[in-house]
Amino acid sequence: EERLKKEEEERLKKEEEERLKQEEEERQRIEEEERLKQEEERLKQEEGEQPIVRGKVLFPFVPEEDNELELLAGQILYLVMAPPESDWWRGQIPDTGVEGVFPASYVTIIDGEELANVLFDFEAMEEGELNLKAGDVVSLFLSPEESPWWKGQNVTTGEIGVFPQEYVERT
Incomplete structure (x- = not known):
């Protein structure tokens, strides 16, 4: 009986250690996510890219x-x-x-923002390109009219990137 009691205590101790380990891993994961989010915001501000909308x-x-x-x-x-x-x-x-x-x-x-409706799906293939789904709305950054690629923010997803201008129609 003493041996069973000791084994039970060992088992409970191991379970508690495992639970504490999992809690610590979860805390570290959350901290890392927050750090990455802050770094992303800092980089966005450094580049001078504020969302247009x-x-x-x-x-x-x-x-x-x-x-x-x-x-x-x-x-x-x-x-x-x-x-x-x-x-x-x-x-x-x-x-x-x-x-x-x-x-x-x-x-x-606010009126006066340059918005465009997405006409066709566009799947980003390169870093910096913007995924688009037909029906999404894009807020346009300053983009030369004659340029085949425009830059903007997908209002639906919040992502920023470049995309072929023929995939959208200005509102």
Whole structure:
């Protein structure tokens, strides 16, 4: 009986060690994801590429969850992801870089932005190219009219890259 008790204690100890090891690995994975996200944002800012699509806040929004973004009426923000069929969009406050989600109905896209509708699917083959799906909306960066490749941000996915201009039609 003493031996069984000792074996049970050993088993419980090993289970606890394994659980702690898994928790530590998960914590490290989350930290690495956060570090990569911050590095990506830093590189984006270094390149001077801010998302082109901007929104104006219509109503104040007080976040209830950690991933939500506080909005003040009249505030201008960058729309990082704004899928047309979604009730929630992701945005970024230009001055602070703070990013989060908010109800889509609280923000309107500012007129005058250069948008294009995606006509055909385009699968990126090279680094820096932008995946497109028919029906997506792309916010255009300054692109020479005569250039066969344009640069923009897929408003649906938030990704930035280049794509063949004949795959889109300006709105």
